[in-house]
Amino acid sequence: MPELRGRLLTRRRALVLGSRVAAAGVVGGLAGYGAWNAVAPALAGSSKRAIRIGYLPVTDAAALLTAYDGGFLAKQGIDAPEPVLFRSWESLAQAFAIGEVDAVHLLMPLAIQLKLAKKTPLKVIAWGHVNGSALTVSNDIGDLSQLAGTTVAIPYWWSVHNILLQRMFAAEGLTPVIRQQPSVSEGTVQLAVMAPADMVAALAGGTVGGYVVADPFSVVAEKQGIGRVERFLGDVWKEHACCAIVVREELINEDPDVVQGLTTAIVQAQQWIDENRPQMGALLTEGGYLPQPTPAVGEVFTRDAAAYADVTTHEQWHGERLGFSAFPMASYTEALVEQMRTTTIDGDTAFLDDADGDAVHGGLVDDRFARAALGGDALPSGKTDRQELIEP
Template structure:
């Protein structure tokens, strides 16, 4: 990889973590083509240390994937979405959990030949703020961190801010009088320390970082993102297209194993927390347990949605993909958004997602009802940023 491409992927504002698309990244995506693919051998897992990765980690730790499908070596931990994307595009890892909007950007903005096999989870994220902040209006004139420009976190926090008369801005200082909030991209592992030293007023990210801020007493959950968009997908299971073309049986076994892991998680979440704390996630066990269970959540706007509960169902609803793609052009990002004008929200799902494998996995598991889904595998999106 060239020095330019590496800098583009890893630096804070000029690279993938901030801009989501700069000169050289399309070439990087093309360089990760079929000629560099390992068409045999076990799949290498890459992940960020967040509860979103739980299905992949449990699939590895509990052995729910058939032997020989995934590498027996420990999955590779990355600290930022940029570094995970770099490793995936350059074939250092073969299967990852990626932010759903990021998967859209990689495919259409960079031309990466990737496919979503299913959802890793639903919900599992929140907007966490400094303890003294009790109303959204208090965020005016402050900085709020997001994990990635192409993330459901960025989309939903902007919808929330606008619903409360605040205006998100980037690369400019926030003003209390103008009711602006400056958004900055930050690696999840840096968010709790930044909130503790008051360099930011809040952050929106996946757990267990929200739970960790509460356990440490440096922040409090202000709003679960699942209280804004019911059972939204945050991370999806992503592989390269050539895996589906050349080894569909491996893709099926991988999907079967992830679905089995999701069902296993739901049977005993405290036990899952112990497994994750035993070598996969660096956060303390109390934070991980809280993130998976939230025994005493704060008041929520939609209690019937159970927004505090991270969900583990794998089916990627087309209605969600369409609504997500429709929301992306209205979201401020630090990067090239021109590709969005070419997208038809009603077509992206079929081009990005291949649900054949998850449908087969659900049939083997006893049908959609086995993971709490309707037999029709359809739903209506419910979004309320107020």
């Protein structure tokens, strides 16, 4: 693997961006465009088209960021400027939709909504990771039923977080409500969309009784002593893909070799992460990608399952562990479409009325690149299909 340290040192100078993003709320518009223009001339002589990467500062982005920072993209002959940090899924999706960035990690339900409802020209080329999210509650919440009468924050309406939170609510007899005062007696819980970066402060201040989101925010709450993990989402839906790697269709049409190189780099980065988990905290924080403390980020990759035995239902699933699996399975997309139909959303859901899961997968996903990166025709069938297990 290429040497990481040199890249990490240069990022302290290049990514003062991280602190500025927190203040500005989003890197987009002229800010993102300017960052790209500043480096474009230096990339003009590269052997392959440079790609602009966007991400949220959560561990879901680990494979995409490691592909860049670890030199895996460069090894494939692909140049890229510094990945651009966005503060919310809304801002990242908007930047991607208008072509400000070419490749992002994106919530899978959001990718489906953008494709079907917004007609955004995108393709899922790989999964970025599996698991890696949790429902975190304040310390005075003893079990799920005690969330009645409170507000719970979600990162986006079209997210696996919202979907699985509502499956857990249904199993407990709770009802989600939107823009409505929640009631203990009626067993209702108000849902509120919130940028992940704001969730810890909201929990500490009592604005919310809990939040469901990607890590490292469950670890941050634990280390600050303000909350605890109530349930890992990987313990509700086995090895679900929260985020996928998504590119604009024009990139596939114009530069399929670049897309193949990107996908191969993602696969190689995932394999490297699995073999070097103790190094990930430093890579993502000292490199300036994630603003959370290094110990909190590092713990996401090295969690001790025994420490969470009291909140785990399916011990053999290892839902507490952020995992990596690149191939975008059709069974998952199909099941996800069905789950989206029965999820309470603040927005239009008409695009799901006649949506067929198999057809959605065919239009959304281009698995040629992941298949080639993982071994082509030699890829075992067990790596391309499975039975989806959802047990809230």
